[in-house]
Amino acid sequence: MTPSRNKPAIAVCALLAALALIFSYIEVLIPAFTSIPGIKLGIANIVILIALYYLDGRYALLINLVRIFLAGLLFSGVFGILYSLAGALLSLGTMVLLKRTGRFSVTGVSIAGGVMHNFGQILVASVVVGTIKVFAYFPVLILSGVVCGAVIGILAQLILLRLRNTSLS
Amino acid sequence: MIKKADIVLTAVLITVGLLLSFFLSFHDSTGDxxxxxxxxxxxxxxxxxxxxxxxxxxxxxxxxxxxxxxxxxxxxxxxxxxxxxxxxxxxxxxxxxxxxxxxxxxxxxxxxxxxxxxxx
The missing domain is CATH 2.60.320.10 (N-utilization substance G protein NusG, insert domain)
Structure with a gap:
């Protein structure tokens, strides 16, 4: 899966990072998903999933880090970066491990990623607020993580099916 | 598209998450x-x-x-x-x-x- 030549891979990474950043921006623009705290569709995760399956985990991490720092600086500030980073690292770590087992489809991997992303965010929230009681809100976030993760996973899977016969690098 | 393993995984995530949430949010709230x-x-x-x-x-x-x-x-x-x-x-x-x-x-x-x- 790893591209054999380096230069095209870097170009593809840059392209995917730009796409992920745009998706982050679109997500900020959708009001329905910003009015409920902590609930996001996570459209940018489509790009991360495609990077994970089409390239590999290292590229997905790189693209995600670029996206988080740029989107954080542009839209939400330093605290936003902290929240995103905790969620993204847990989420991507879980997705890489689950993908490696080979037992789960893209959708299952995406669902786990969505839930772990929210888990990371609530961990940071409990540290920032200074009480573990914010976990009372966690069931809502699990549910949204599962639903959004499933939607994103199915979308990513559809895209990956169409990409199968195409070469990015 | 969705495997059986995915459904099991989701069920496990929800169960563990709910248990964790229940345990953590009520654990230290007992008054004295x-x-x-x-x-x-x-x-x-x-x-x-x-x-x-x-x-x-x-x-x-x-x-x-x-x-x-x-x-x-x-x-x-x-x-x-x-x-x-x-x-x-x-x-x-x-x-x-x-x-x-x-x-x-x-x-x-x-x-x-x-x-x-x-x-x-």
């Missing part, structure tokens, strides 16, 4: 003090760690409160409604049992160290 107010005045504060029976006499009203295993319940009350007697035992910080006719309020406080340090 019972605060009794009668007729709007503080009647007394009692530790939840000692099992005891408290009788409250105010005029013609009597209420008997029992603290047992860290839980508080109204054993008996000289009121018509008996709502407070039927209420489930309380143990978590912020929970209350109110006997409105006798104007007796049982409130659980404490359970968070920072709060105790300020209020004492």
């Amino acid at each position: 003090e019972l605060r009794i107010t009668a007729d709007g005045q503080l009647f007394g504060t009692y530790s939840l760690y000692e099992d005891q029976t408290i009788d409250i006499h105010k005029g013609t009203h009597t209420n008997r409160v029992i603290i047992q295993d860290g839980e508080v319940r109204m054993e008996s009350a000289s009121c018509n409604g008996q709502d407070c007697v039927r209420q489930h035992p309380v143990s978590k910080s912020g929970e209350t049992i109110v006997c409105l006719p006798n104007r007796v309020v049982l409130e659980i406080t404490g359970g968070e160290k920072a709060y105790d340090a300020i209020s004492k």
